[in-house]
Each structure stands twice: as C-alpha cells, then as structure tokens.
C-alpha cells in the first residue's frame with residue numbers, strides 16, 4: 001500500500017461517515033454512527049492500524065492526513081447532535097402546548113332543596129325578631145302530640161290529624177303529624193321569655209293529591225312571656241307576610257279552631273297569583289290561608305310547666321310546602337319528594 005491509496009481510503013471513509021451522520025435522525029442512531037467510525041474499534045482506528053504496511057518514510061505523514069478528517073467528523077457529529085436535540089425540544093413544546101385562553105372547567109355546585117331553602121328563609125325572617133330555631137324529634141310520643149296539647153284520647157278533634165302510629169309501640173309512639181309537640185318540649189327545657197321557631201318534617205296518613213303528601217314540612221312558632229298578646233302576634237305575622245311575599249301583601253285574621261290555642265285564628269294573605277281580585281288559585285275569594293295561630297291555651301302552658309296567670313304566649317303553625325309553592329309558583333306538592341333532578345336544579 002502506498003500513501004496515495006491510503007489517502008483515497010481515508011477519503012472514501014470520510015464520505016461514507018458524513019453521509020451516515022446526515023442520515024441519522026435520532027440521537028441513538030447518531031451514537032451508533034459515531035462509534036462505528038470514530039470508536040475504539042471503529043473504522044478509522046482500523047485503517048490507522050494498517051500504517052505498518054506503508055513505506056517507512058510515509059508513516060509520519062499519516063497524522064497530517066487523518067487528523068483533519070477526524071476533527072471534521074467530530075464537528076459534524078456534534079452539530080448534528082445539537083440539531084437533533086433542538087428538534088426533539090420543539091416537538092415536545094408543540095405536543096405539550098397549554099392553551100391558557102381556554103375557559104376553565106366549571107365546577108357544578110349543588111343547591112339547596114326548595115323546601116330547605118324556604119325553611120331557612122322563614123328562620124331568617126323570624127330570626128330578625130329574636131326567634132331561635134329549635135328542633136324536636138320526628139318520632140314522637142302520642143302524649144306530646146295530642147294529650148298534652150289539650151287533645152284527650154277519643155276527642156273528636158283528633159280527626160284533624162290522620163296519624164301514623166309506630167308499629168309495636170301499642171299506639172304510644174307516632175310519626176309526628178305536626179310540629180306542635182315541640183311547644184311542650186321547649187317550655188319544659190327553657191324558661192320564658194321564649195321565642196322560637198320549630199321547623200321539621202311531619203307525616204300523615206293522607207290520600208295523596210296535588211296539595212296533600214304523606215310527608216310534608218311545617219314551621220311552628222312559639223312566643224311565651226309576661227304580657228304577650230294577640231296584638232304582638234298580629235304585628236309579627238304582618239311583618240312576616242310582607243318580608244316573605246312583598247310589601248304590597250294584605251293580611252287578615254279569621255276566627256279558627258285549634259284545641260291548643262284559645263282564641264284561635266286562621267291567617268290569610270291576599271292571593272299571590274291575582275293580587276286579591278279572585279282566581280282559581282284562591283277559589284275566587286282573593287285570599288289564601290297560610291297558617292293557623294292563636295294564644296297558647298292555659299292547659300298547654302301548664303303542661304309545659306308554666307303558670308298561666310304569670311305567662312301568656314302565642315303559637316302559630318304553617319306548612320312549609322305551601323309557602324314554597326306560593327313563592328315559586330309550584331302547583332303540585334308531590335314535586336318536592338319526587339327527587340326529579342330537572343325540577344330541583346331550577347332552584
């Protein structure tokens with residue numbers, strides 16, 4: 001072998017190496033090319049290993065021929081490597097692009113059931129007059145539900161409440177048919193002045209229709225103090241009606257009957273649909289009855305542990321479902337218990 005053929009072999013190696021570098025399109029492939037040509041057992045080393053076949057005076061010239069080619073290949077590999085890194089980075093940037101102008105995902109928040117919302121609104125209004133909220137049990141004794149409220153056993157007034165008895169309790173326990181038994185509980189637990197509302201679920205053995213459910217809600221009210229009068233009751237209920245149904249609402253008291261109040265009244269508001277001129281909703285009367293009320297019967301005060309000669313009180317009871325129906329224009333009480341999400345989402 002002479003120097004000329006050595007040079008042409010070098011030249012040929014250089015050409016193939018450059019082509020392989022340019023063709024490598026990922027870093028691993030480029031590493032393989034690098035070790036194939038410049039590595040310890042790569043082609044360049046092998047060629048240089050044949051230096052012994054050259055005539056003695058040519059051997060010192062080999063370095064001057066081979067070194068520039070090695071440097072050139074190293075430079076082109078480094079350039080190619082940095083180009084591949086750039087490309088990989090750009091690809092990653094494009095793939096991981098975040099569009100900060102996209103709207104965020106909305107959280108779907110729940111809402112209060114319209115009965116609970118109405119119950120809270122009632123509590124809020126009476127709260128402004130110093131009434132606190134008192135909760136009493138849904139499973140109640142027959143004694144507190146009736147006897148202690150001045151409704152003796154076998155009294156015909158019991159027919160006002162179609163009561164559900166708890167099986168196996170020998171008619172001692174009922175699902176409370178109204179929130180009134182809480183009056184006795186609160187009078188026994190606290191001493192006057194008492195100002196409380198008692199909200200909660202009630203149960204009756206009803207024929208179900210658009211205005212009667214087996215389950216429904218009531219809010220009871222009780223105020224007991226020295227000198228509490230019908231005038232206080234009247235003023236309080238007027239304020240409530242105005243706050244709940246608007247300042248234009250007119251109100252009236254009618255005589256009524258409840259065993260636990262004396263005298264007893266029904267409290268009416270001008271019809272929320274027709275404003276009082278008469279329509280189907282108010283049965284052409286212009287009025288809607290929203291609650292029963294009266295002065296707490298002395299027997300009931302005594303059963304609550306209070307002296308009726310010292311203390312007087314008034315009480316009232318309203319159907320939460322009816323209030324909610326009037327506020328929201330709902331015409332079927334069954335909608336509250338159907339759990340139809342399309343209905344509930346409207347509130």
Ligand code: DAH
Pocket residue numbers: 177178179180220221258260261291292293294314315316317318
């Ligand atoms: N408890 C009665 C009912 O369920 C409503 C009621 C009327 C409650 C008059 C009262 C009241 O406290 O004074 O029909």
